[in-house]
Amino acid sequence: MEVINRYIAIKTHVDGAPEESDFELKTSPIALSLAPASNEVIVKNLYVSIDPYQINRMKSYSSSQKNSEFAVGIVPGEAIDTYGVGKVVASGNPEFEKGDIVGGLVSWGEYSVIKPGGMLNKLNPMGFPLSYHVGVLAFSGLTAYAGFFEICKPKKGEKVFVSAASGSVGNLVGQYAKLFGCYVVGCAGSQDKVAFLKEKLGFDDAFNYKEAKDLKSTLKRYFPDGIDIYFDNVGGEMQEAAVDNMNINGRVAVCGVISEYTDDEKRAAPSMMDVIYKRIKIQGFLAGDYLNKFADFFTTTCDHLRTGDIKPLEDISEGVESIPSAFISLFRGQNVGKKMVKIAEE
Amino acid sequence: MEVINRYIAIKTHVDGAPEESDFELKTSPIALSLAPASNEVIVKNLYVSIDPYQINRMKSYSSSQKNSEFAVGIVPGEAIDTYGVGKVVASGNPEFEKGDIVGGLVSWGEYSVIKPGGMLNKLNPMGFPLSYHVGVLAFSGLTAYAGFFEICKPKKGEKVFVSAASGSVGNLVGQYAKLFGCYVVGCAGSQDKVAFLKEKLGFDDAFNYKEAKDLKSTLKRYFPDGIDIYFDNVGGEMQEAAVDNMNINGRVAVCGVISEYTDDEKRAAPSMMDVIYKRIKIQGFLAGDYLNKFADFFTTTCDHLRTGDIKPLEDISEGVESIPSAFISLFRGQNVGKKMVKIAEE
Structure with a gap:
């Protein structure tokens, strides 16, 4: 089956405060099945994270782009990677199967194709909403x-x-x-x-x-x-x-x-x-740099969420087309809590 | 016996780069013997340290003055304390006796009177010139x-x-x-x-x-x-x-x-x-804050000095009256190595 994947790209590099006109909604056909030899994973994105640091990746030059694997420059016109949560649609990777809920480096779009070695993990929601796994628990x-x-x-x-x-x-x-x-x-x-x-x-x-x-x-x-x-x-x-x-x-x-x-x-x-x-x-x-603390962090925070001692603070927009305005809102101080976009229902 | 002690003071607070006219050479009589009940120590200064940070103590206001015991404000007209090396002339403190070589908080002058609780330690020169104990070993x-x-x-x-x-x-x-x-x-x-x-x-x-x-x-x-x-x-x-x-x-x-x-x-x-x-x-x-490392530092550095692996770099002026110009030279980049003033022969 083939569908149209809608995703957000920058038109050109963004060197000042971001504006709606810096972004475009692009479309490209995507097959929801894999060739027999493929070891990729196709993920239907459910929630994608909207983070201020992405602006540094959008610049024509920023020293940050060479100093962190998560800050490499974004190419105008191409899909933009981001942390997010989704559902496996098709998998050529034996670690995942169709229907798995996963968290990892997806894209600001409706579907993501994760190549071998890409950041992707099966997610146990632990009884919490999936959005928690994009913010307070991520x-x-x-x-x-x-x-x-x-x-x-x-x-x-x-x-x-x-x-x-x-x-x-x-x-x-x-x-x-x-x-x-x-x-x-x-x-x-x-x-x-x-x-x-x-x-x-x-x-x-x-x-x-x-x-x-x-x-x-x-x-x-x-x-x-x-x-x-x-x-x-x-x-x-x-x-x-x-x-x-x-x-x-x-x-x-x-x-x-x-x-x-x-x-x-x-x-x-x-x-x-x-x-x-x-x-x-x-x-x-x-x-x-602190992934070795993730287990501590996750267990502690799950406990605090269950007791109500930590209250998650989320600011969720809906639909892939709202990604640019969601992103821009960060620089205008319009968000309250973790900004993310809900792309689709589970 | 009473002598005239010559010492350096600031005339007023110094809020920019220091100039000769900011300083004055003052004199006051000092007894080189102590009253029977006194527990003070009178030190004849031999070498006094000249350090850039003193400028922060000379200002009319600097936040540094409240944040370190070594950075309290200097009062115009009064003696200025500094690290230095000297010889005990008279002692009412049982820890010291006449003729002891000491290091501690003395003053930019010819003599210092150290009250009980003042920073003063007996010095073993370890075979090195006394000037080393004001700079490389201090x-x-x-x-x-x-x-x-x-x-x-x-x-x-x-x-x-x-x-x-x-x-x-x-x-x-x-x-x-x-x-x-x-x-x-x-x-x-x-x-x-x-x-x-x-x-x-x-x-x-x-x-x-x-x-x-x-x-x-x-x-x-x-x-x-x-x-x-x-x-x-x-x-x-x-x-x-x-x-x-x-x-x-x-x-x-x-x-x-x-x-x-x-x-x-x-x-x-x-x-x-x-x-x-x-x-x-x-x-x-x-x-x-690292006095607990002093013994390590001192032993290691003495060894390096003996082998010649560390070369002491000293810039020594002579005489109490040269203190202002020695101090000013620091802000003009005229010193090479540790600036100090030799006040008297041992």
Whole structure:
């Protein structure tokens, strides 16, 4: 059987903030059966992840493209790979059979063809919705877990600041930090998000950074005793203000710098005097380096989800054609929680 | 017996680059004997250390002043404490007696009175000149040793870049790194210094940063395979260029940022995109946190000095009145190696 696969591509490289006009919905016929000798797997995509870092892959040049296997440049006109969850339609690989639910590197489209060696794993939903396996139980969750526990190495009672705290990773960092026994303040870009962080997710406090006249004094008000850990999802001035308010032996986990993604000139220039005298560590990381922690992370997080101690925060658009607007929304601060697109019903 | 103690003070706070007119030579009578009940120690200073970080203590305000016990603000008109080596003239403290050679927190002057609890230790010169105990065998050495081994955690064969490589700490970092089996390139501010690093100290290569048109491409030329470790003594653009040329899992030890000391606006703004994708760690440190490594450092370094594997690099001025010009020379790049002032013959 042959169907028409619809997928999203970029028309040309995207070097600034992304716009609808940068994307196109393309179609190509795809056979839903395999030649007898094939060892590929055909997956019908169900949920695909929408992540800010993809913008770095869309640029005509970014040093990131050569430094991570997950950040290789995207070719205009071609399918864009992404983490996602789907169902096996046909398999030439003995590890998979038709009907298996899988998670792996699929594409921003309706179907994906996974070649041997491609990232693909059978998925046991563990009784949770499949969407959890794209967000809270997948890379967003692992990023928060590894970044907080492995990079920040928290101690109970420490003061934690999280930027983009209602984002896919930030909301989980805050929840893990609260469960661990830290004092947690988040910032976000609207009063609704701020209320949500405080009332639903149990943050000790939160503020709308767009209403802050001066970030340094704002942070001083929220952290009269200083910041021990800053989980940085935004970079820029917020990082500078956090370093300014940091305590001795403070740690900055640099997870994302969305302010730099679309404007390379907009850099953080934290005081290196503070870095020295306060013995601050600023460390970048990628979740992909912590796959050895995945089992710990997964078991712990499943337990917290069952008890209700962690609340998954999802922002789901529907249909392959909504991928561009879903992606663009990330750069406009319009998402609340993990952004993903539901491509099809199981 | 009473003598006139001559010492150096600042006239007012110093908020830019230091000038001769910022300092004054003061005098005050000092008794070289103690009252019977006194538990103080009077030290005749022999060598005093001249360090760039003192500028941060001279400012009217610097956040550094509240974050380290060694960085408390200096009061205009009063004696300025510093590390140094001297000889006990009189002691009310049973741990010391007249004639003891000691190292500790003395002052930029001819005599120091050390109160109980003040930093003071008996010194065994181990057959080395006393000046070694102000530089290579004291805090400059410990800073290089702890910064390189504890913060950078080097592996054999790694590529190491050191800025201000002919400075008190930089020259030792390069020498330790070479002995450890790393590839080492240093930068300095004159052709003479560059030649010295290559010919006398065994650096694999070195360059004059003042002749570099573009720091990023210069570093790319010296490190075609990238930088694994950057030992940062200067901050600013050099740090940005080093991060740009850094390999995955690169480490930046931030030891000093002399470019920021006299101009707070002159900040380093390394690409946080690089920090993330290359998983770079930027870490500030103070040698005072590594006193538990002092015995290791001291024994190892004494051995290297005896075999000639480490060459001490000293820049010694003479006489208390030369302290201001010695200090100012640090900010003009005029020193080669550890700057100190010899106050008196033993």
